[in-house]
Amino acid sequence: MENEKIIKFYEILSRDFKIFAENDNDWEANGLSDTDFKSLVSVMLSTMTHTKRVITAAVALYEVANTPQEIVKLTDEELIELIRPVAHYNRKTKHLKEMSQQLLDKHAGKVPRTEEKLLALQGVGRKCASIMLNFNFGGNIIAVDSHVHRVLNRVGILKTKTNEQTAEIINRITPLKFKKHAHEWIIQQGMNTCTARKPKCSNCLLVTICSEYKVVNKTN
Ligand code: SF4
Numbered sequence: 321m322e323n324e325k326i327i328k329f330y331e332i333l334s335r336d337f338k339i340f341a342e343n344d345n346d347w348e349a350n351g352l353s354d355t356d357f358k359s360l361v362s363v364m365l366s367t368m369t370h371t372k373r374v375i376t377a378a379v380a381l382y383e384v385a386n387t388p389q390e391i392v393k394l395t396d397e398e399l400i401e402l403i404r405p406v407a408h409y410n411r412k413t414k415h416l417k418e419m420s421q422q423l424l425d426k427h428a429g430k431v432p433r434t435e436e437k438l439l440a441l442q443g444v445g446r447k448c449a450s451i452m453l454n455f456n457f458g459g460n461i462i463a464v465d466s467h468v469h470r471v472l473n474r475v476g477i478l479k480t481k482t483n484e485q486t487a488e489i490i491n492r493i494t495p496l497k498f499k500k501h502a503h504e505w506i507i508q509q510g511m512n513t514c515t516a517r518k519p520k521c522s523n524c525l526l527v528t529i530c531s532e533y534k535v536v537n538k539t540n
Pocket residue numbers: 471474475513514515519520521524525526527530531532533536
């Protein structure tokens with residue numbers, strides 16, 4: 321039964337949502353993922369920040385510095401000014417400089433391709449590592465952020481308390497054929513329909529399988 325539910329979940333999402341490469345993609349159009357290094361920096365900038373603000377900061381930054389060598393040459397003050405549109409710009413400045421230095425010291429300036437080595441970089445958490453492995457290095461890995469975590473729990477695919485728990489279980493139970501694009505479909509559902517506040521249940525594709533549909537609708 322539960323297996324049927326997860327398959328139905330992915331069948332509905334994959335039928336109705338495009339993958340990022342098929343959408344008008346501001347991220348790609350603005351060069352945020354032109355290179356592995358820019359992808360990594362862009363994802364690090366994106367934590368807790370709306371995409372528009374990430375693009376503003378990333379475009380300004382990449383006009384000045386888009387390699388580890390160029391990032392470490394910036395002073396903290398210069399880097400802060402460039403990435404000020406994103407949340408936690410002070411902490412991200414520190415992480416970007418330390419991460420860039422680690423790449424130069426340990427990886428010949430290249431972004432490593434294993435989860436273990438990615439997670440050893442300053443400021444790179446599991447979501448960031450999963451996105452790199454999924455989108456840049458061809459891995460079938462589902463990156464989990466708050467949107468993905470929320471949707472999976474509301475629909476009733478999982479009952480988890482943290483993004484980490486969600487990532488561990490959803491990567492284990494998702495059939496392989498859905499893993500490559502699962503993050504893209506679920507995040508669109510979370511950002512556009514199953515929003516944190518006031519989910520749009522009346523327009524939702526998942527009403528027939530959603531465990532929270534009636535609960536959430538009482539408060540709508
Ligand atoms: S029915 Fe409502 S709570 Fe369930 S997935 Fe859709 S928007 Fe979210």
